[in-house]
Amino acid sequence: MTEPIANTTSPANPGAALDYELLLDCVHCGLCTAACPTYVETGNENESPRGRIYLMRGVADGKLELNERVRGHLELCLDCRACETACPSGVQYGKLIEPFRVAMESLDGPSRRDDWFHRHILFGLFPYSAKLRRALIPARIAQRTGVLKLLQATRLTRLLPAQLRRMVDMLPPPRRNEGPLPEFLPAIGRRRATVALFSGCIGDAMFRHVNWATARVLQQNGCDVHVPRAQACCGAIHFHAGSSDPAQVFADQNLAAFPVERFDAIINNIAGCGSMLKDYGHHWQDARQNERAAWSAKVRDVNEFLDQLGPVRPEGEIRAVATYHDACHLLHAQKIHDAPRRLLAQIPGLELHDLPESELCCGAAGTYNLTQPEMSARLSRRKLDNIRKTAARVAITSNAGCALQIAREARDQNMQLAVVHPMEMLDWSYRGVKPKW
Amino acid sequence: MIAEPAVNLSAELRRLLGPDRVLDAHSDLAVFECDAFVIEKHCPSVAVFPQTANEVAAIVKLCNERGVPFVPRGAGTSLAGGGLPVGGGVMIVLTRMREILEVNLRDRYAIVEPGVVNAWLNKRLAGTGFHYAPDPSSQGACTIGGNCATNAGGPHTLKYGVTVNHVLGVEIVTAEGEIVQVGGPVEDSPGPDLVGTIVGGEGTLGIVTKIWVRLTPNPQGVRTMLGIFESVDDATQAISGIIGAGIIPAALEMMDQGILVAVEEAFHFGFPLDAEAILLIEVDGIEVGLDAQRDRVAEICRQNNAREVRFAADAKERLQLWKCRKQAFGAIGRLxxxxxxxxxxxxxxxxxxxxxxxxxxxxxxxxxxxxxxxxxxxxxxxxxxxxxxxxxxxxxxxxxxxxxxxxxxxxxxxxxxxxGIGLEKLNFMNRMFTDDDLDVMTRLRDALNPGGLLSPGKLLPTAGACGMEQIHPGRRAAL
Amino acid sequence: MATVTTSQTPDLASSPSPVEVAESIRAAYDASRAVYPVGGGTALNYGNSPTQPGEQLDLTGLNRIVDYTPRDMTILVEAGVRMTDLAAALAAEGQHLPIDVPRASEATLGGVVATNWSGPRRYGHGTIRDYVIGIHAVDGRGVAFKGGGRVVKNVAGYDFCKLLTGSLGTLGVITQLALKVKPLPESTGTVVAACADVATAGILLDRLATLPVPPVAIDYLLGPNWQVPTTTRSRQAEIGPQTPHLVIRFEGTETETAWLADQIQTELQQAGGMSVALLAPIDAAALWKRQIEFADRGAGDAPENSPMVIKVAVPPSAVTKLVAQLVAFDPDCSIQAHAASGIVIARFAKFGHSDITPVLVGKLRPAAAKLGGSLVVISGTLDGLTPHLIWGGRTDAIVLMENIKRKFDPRNILNPGRFVY
Incomplete structure (x- = not known):
């Protein structure tokens, strides 16, 4: 791998999927390495952003064979994009690793993704909130009746396939069943904006209470909130697992569901979905690209939106020591750091302690906790160790995956820790409700 | 020379470290063939990830038995090829030795392992009122072990000194595999300053496995300013004027017009694009004297025809200014x-x-x-x-x-x-130093690295372990 | 006189050039004859006496200031330049080398580097290793070599500036040095405080160690050698000869030192210091002179000649404990601790041969070693001290030094016996 060579890649080479110029942006300075969670854990340059770019370039140049080891290093990437925040050269790592992995997957043909997990669960169930809610019913019943605890305690859940077992373990404690959001929720007070709420698939299935909280907070802030029924999954699960086409179908479904000209913003409250929605504009180079880009330009994370709008001051006191964990897809992919902190700082009584390594991925990373359980577990342990250092009893984060992961780790370690979304905090404060942690 | 024994060697290394901490597949080693200096590449035969000094010592002993060269590596941010395995052999990657072992504020030191990233130590020290002063621009990624090897500097070394001024002691694994502590938490070890000799030795005098670093109290106050100049000459005269006036700023950095354009494009700070040069000047110390000091620096800038002197309004603006400076290199990609x-x-x-x-x-x-x-x-x-x-x-x-x-x-x-010299600037050594100088340097290396197996081909333009002559006789200069 | 000589009165006209130094060492190497480099001769008691017949190499003729560009804040001088001459040249340009050395009018810069001498201000200004940026020397084969250069930041090649610092003339004879220097401070101030007892002194020192704005020197003084002036008389009665005193020196602009004087006095008073006072300049200067000269044998203190002067290095937090141990052994010993650097110098009033094994070897040195520190004998009247009694045992680090010694001085002719090898 000494000389940069012209792009001589064959279609069978995943390197062909890359914009080779983007590879050249990397000057190999190495400033990204310590920002990478997998590198921080293993210390192996192969598992660092610079290393992965070097591997991709090696494959693209035809100097390295795409063997199982190389593939393993690339698959271990969380796609958290912390490296993009660290990179002084502005290397667009996400635009390298994502198409490369898509190409890597398609090399295998369908077989690799045709296991039961990908077919039925990851692609068959997750993107469809209604199906997912129904699918969760047996597990929910088991939870409510205490059977699940018993199964977990007696380790009978071991009988489940590993990935399914992890999913069961991920289940947050049951919540009061809130009904679906109505299609329209009017602004309270003077109307300041008209927005549409993206409710998400997993979000709607497992975090409907967060959607409710988000909607109420938006109402409090003078927003007319529309919740289009026809919306679909953002497509991130497929895209990050290397299936580009179905993701595109979802994207275009959403374009139709949210007539962009009617809204000041398309609001989402899950960082992973939000960064996918914001990326619609450059994932697919076809005739509709400009249309998607215009649509994406209206997408706002709810923290970002409220912070820009100037939030109505919350007045209900919440006495608690809390810490805020930066979801990768909010901090690194969307570069949103201050907004949620500024919003939370307005809540009377809330003491917000800085979280060490807040910028480091918790290991959830979309479905990473299901596909790379070992590394995921290492990172979630690390995250909880850091949370423990803050003495916080409440962890606040703006991403569903992070919330599930951190809560699961806390349960595993028998640590009393409430994991909530910033909108829940604001909602409680606006309504003057004492949260039941 | 080592292709054959390498096979057995990795087997033995696996026995020593277990299967997960030894890499010998070609595809796993490619990323280790260069660091931030990419003009030359040398691939190791094996890469190992020890977690203790004892493991390092055992690896080194094994290499000695086999006559195989070995080289330590940290984060691989050397700009001079300091981490390259010239002549192949075993790369000892120290990134798994990354514990901050002790922070002692009363006695103002910390003990760290070599793989601790420079910035991690300062994150750990946040809120204590102390910091570790050497701040190379790569501090977010580079390791303190690597900083020791190169005696790294940084913007704030103008007032606070470079790495060697902040290292009290090191534990090294010698080239022959012995673990030796030199210096330590207490000052004034009798005899020659071996700590100061090993720091800056570019990994040719021993492999650092533990470091006692000095902690520095945070300055009570800081003033950061920008001097904007119509000409590079005026700016450099101002530098001379400031130093000549007996003021030692905490940092005094210059950016010329070319770099300003790139930095402005990247960070939108509001730099004037028609200025030929700006000086980024920071003074720190006792709060009561700072405004006067700042004003004096500003006055010297104006005397040297500064068009304008701007003061950073607050901590946030100061950080933004430093970000522009520290990430300036990255912004070059835009030019x-x-x-x-x-x-x-x-x-x-x-x-x-x-x-x-x-x-x-x-x-x-x-x-x-x-x-x-x-x-x-x-x-x-x-x-x-x-x-x-x-x-x-x-x-x-x-x-x-x-x-x-x-x-x-x-x-x-x-x-x-x-x-550092690394292998990038080997050819300049005999322009800076006489044959006698280099001969005595070689004697020093031979004293501590007698077999020449440790980091061969670095720092000195002389033969390494493999009987190599001048490594790149044809190369006139280096990138 | 240009080469091997015992003369103490060098003649400028016949100053040895570095080349001549190299030639004389080459000749000594050929003859396997020992060479004893001597500068001002102020530290000849430091370390062992010569073990082999040989000749003194007088370096005081190497006293030129080769080049001084004040605006670079660097100076290039020959190694035999006297410390006061160097200071005078620098002061003329408003600069200084802030290293405190006894008998500075005799001591040479080369000697200071070779012995790694330091004084109270090491806390704020560091030691000589922090100032040497270039060095020329001659090794034991008569080969002249150099390291570093003339610029303040330089990582080309091995750092001989560091290696030769503290090498006691055993690895090379230093002929020329490049230094970085500092601007002279606009003003200085000295605050003193008495402490009721050693424990109170400990509390005060803890407080001073973590001051956000550190002073340049924190000396802890105790014993009959010291008469610390004060400006208040109110509590004189409580202050006896065994009362520990803290002397804090600070530097800066007038504004800064005024602020520091207030701050430090307030701190000391709050922490229980007695008779806390800002010294008048004349008192401060007199005390300062004694602080610098204390470790030197001929300083004129009573008792004039201590039978044993030691330097113990420990973590700063352990200073008061160590002082208590020293006083327990000899209540009349006088002590100066550069407390924030963990350096304790003790001049014993009584110390006999019979004390060596139980006290020095049996108690004090192990106590220092246990804390990661060291104990060395600076000077004494007792004869027959072995290298290991003076310097301590042969550690792994010393084995490395021996390896270097063999390469730099293969025939062991440079200051043989001075250090442990």
Whole structure:
């Protein structure tokens, strides 16, 4: 791998999927390495952003064979994009690793993704909130009746396939069943904006209470909130697992569901979905690209939106020591750091302690906790160790995956820790409700 | 020379470290064939990830038994090829030794393992009122072990000194595999200053496995300002004026117009794009004296025809300014597809001269050269812009680089202020030093690295373990 | 006189050039004859006496200031330049080398580097290793070599500036040095405080150690050698000869030192210091002179000649405990601790041969070693002290030094016996 060579890649080479110029942006300075969670854990340059770019370039140049080891290093990437925040050269790592992995997957043909997990669960169930809610019913019943605890305690859940077992373990404690959001929720007070709420698939299935909280907070802030029924999954699960086409179908479904000209913003409250929605504009180079880009330009994370709008001051006191964990897809992919902190700082009584390594991925990373359980577990342990250092009893984060992961780790370690979304905090404060942690 | 024994060697290394901490597949080793210096590549035969000094010692002993060269590596951010395994062999990657073992504020030291990232230590120290002073621009990624090897600097070394001024002791694994502590938490070990000799030894005198570093109290106050100049000459005269007036700023950095354009495009700070040079100046110390000191610096800038002196309004603006400075190199990508940077040093009073010469050399070779550097120390980082796809441009860059470094030597300076000789600047050693100097240096290396197996081919332009002569006789200058 | 000589009165006209130094060492190497480099001769009691017949190499003729560019804040001088001459040249340009050395009018810069001498201000200004940026020397084969250069930041080649610092003339004879220097402070101030007892002193020192704005020197003084002036008389009665005193020196602009004087006095008073006072300049200067000269044998203190002067290095937090141990052994010993650097110098009033094994070897040195520190004998009247009694045992680090010694001085002719090898 000494000389940069012209792009001589064959279609069978995943390197062909890359914009080779983007590879050249990397000057190999190495400033990204310590920002990478997998590198921080293993210390192996192969598992660092610079290393992965070097591997991709090696494959693209035809100097390295795409063997199982190389593939393993690339698959271990969380796609958290912390490296993009660290990179002084502005290397667009996400635009390298994502198409490369898509190409890597398609090399295998369908077989690799045709296991039961990908077919039925990851692609068959997750993107469809209604199906997912129904699918969760047996597990929910088991939870409510205490059977699940018993199964977990007696380790009978071991009988489940590993990935399914992890999913069961991920289940947050049951919540009061809130009904679906109505299609329209009017602004309270003077109307300041008209927005549409993206409710998400997993979000709607497992975090409907967060959607409710988000909607109420938006109402409090003078927003007319529309919740289009026809919306679909953002497509991130497929895209990050290397299936580009179905993701595109979802994207275009959403374009139709949210007539962009009617809204000041398309609001989402899950960082992973939000960064996918914001990326619609450059994932697919076809005739509709400009249309998607215009649509994406209206997408706002709810923290970002409220912070820009100037939030109505919350007045209900919440006495608690809390810490805020930066979801990768909010901090690194969307570069949103201050907004949620500024919003939370307005809540009377809330003491917000800085979280060490807040910028480091918790290991959830979309479905990473299901596909790379070992590394995921290492990172979630690390995250909880850091949370423990803050003495916080409440962890606040703006991403569903992070919330599930951190809560699961806390349960595993028998640590009393409430994991909530910033909108829940604001909602409680606006309504003057004492949260039941 | 080592292809055959390497097979058995990895088996033995696996017995020592377990299967997961030994890499020997070609595809796993490719990423270790270069560091941040990418002009030359050398692939190791095996890469190992020890977690304790005992493991390092055992690896080193094994290499000695087999006669295989070995080289330590940290984060691989060397700009001089300091981490390259010249002649192959075993790469001892220290990134798994990354514990901060102790922080002692009363006695003002911390003990760290070599793989601790520079910035991690300061994160750990946040809120204590103390910090670890050496702040290389790569501090977010580079390791303190690597900082020791190169005796790393950084912007704030003008007032606070470089790495060696902040290292109290090191534990090393010697080239023969013995674990030896030199210095420690207490000052004044009797005899020659071995700690100061090993720090900056570029990993040729021992492998550092533990470091006692000095902690420095945070300054009570800081004032950061920008001096904006119509001409580079005025800016350099101002530098000389500030130092000459007996003021030692905490940092004194210069950026010329070329770099300003790139930085402005990247960070939108609001730098004036028509200014030829700006100085980023920071004074720190006792709050009561700071405004006066700041005003005095500003006055000297104005006396030297500064068009304007701007003060950073608050901590946030200060951080933004430093971000612009520290990430300036990265922003170069916006000017040109490739660049090479040099690390020459001149006496501060020679700054106006050397900058004129650099401009002339740029004109002579038809190259664009921009400057962002530690002006207060006289430590230059001229950045030569090029596009490797243009035929002949690399050759011109190499020739111009060589001429700039020679000019630094003519001024009574050095070819490297903080990046190290590595293998990049080997060919300059005999321009800076006589044969006798190099002979005595070789004797020092032989005293501590008698077999020459540890980091061969670095720092000294002499034969290493494999009987190599001058490694790259044909190379005239380095990137 | 240009080469091997015992003369103490060098003649400028016949100053040895570095080349001549190299030639004389080459000749000594050929003859396997020992060479004893001597500068001002102020530290000849430091370390062992010569073990082999040989000749003194007088370096005081190497006293030129080769080049001084004040605006670079660097100076290039020959190694035999006297410390006061160097200071005078620098002071003329408003600069200084802030290293405190006894008998500075005799001591040479080369000697200071070779012995790694330091004084109270090491806390704020560091030690000589932090100032040497270039060095020329001659090794034991008569080969002249150099390291570093003339610029303040330089990582080309091995750092001989560091290696030769503290090498006691055993690895090379230093002929020329390049230094970085500092601007002279606009003003200085000295605050003193008495402490009721050693424990109170400990509390005060803890407080001073973590001051956000550190002073340049924190000396802890105790014993009959010291008469610390004060400006208040109110509590004189409580202050006896065994009362520990803290002397804090600070530097800066007038504004800064005025602020520091207030701050430090307030701190000390709050922490229980007695008779806390800012010294008048004349008193401060007199005390300062004694602080610098204390470790030197001929300083004129009573008792004039201590039978044993030691330097113990410990973590700063352990200073008061160590002082208590020293006083327990000899209540009349006088002590100066550069407390924030963990350096304790003790001049014993009584110390006999019979004390060596139980006290020095049996108690004090192990106590220092246990804390990661060391104990060395600076000077004494007792004869027959072995290298290991003076310097301590042969550690792994010393084995490395021996390896270097063999390479730099293969015939062991440079200051043989001075250090442990």
């Amino acid at each position: 040109s597809p490739s660049y090479c940077t040099q690390d020459g040093v001149v006496p501060r009073t020679k700054l106006p001269h050397i900058l004129q010469r650099i401009r002339a050399i740029g004109a002579k070779y038809d190259l664009r050269i921009v400057n962002v550097f530690h002006a207060g120390d006289g430590n230059l980082h001229p950045i030569l812009l090029f596009d490797e796809r243009n035929a002949g441009e690399i050759e011109r860059v190499l020739a111009a680089s060589g001429e700039i470094l020679n000019e630094c030597l003519e001024c009574g300076g050095s070819v490297t202020g903080e990046h």
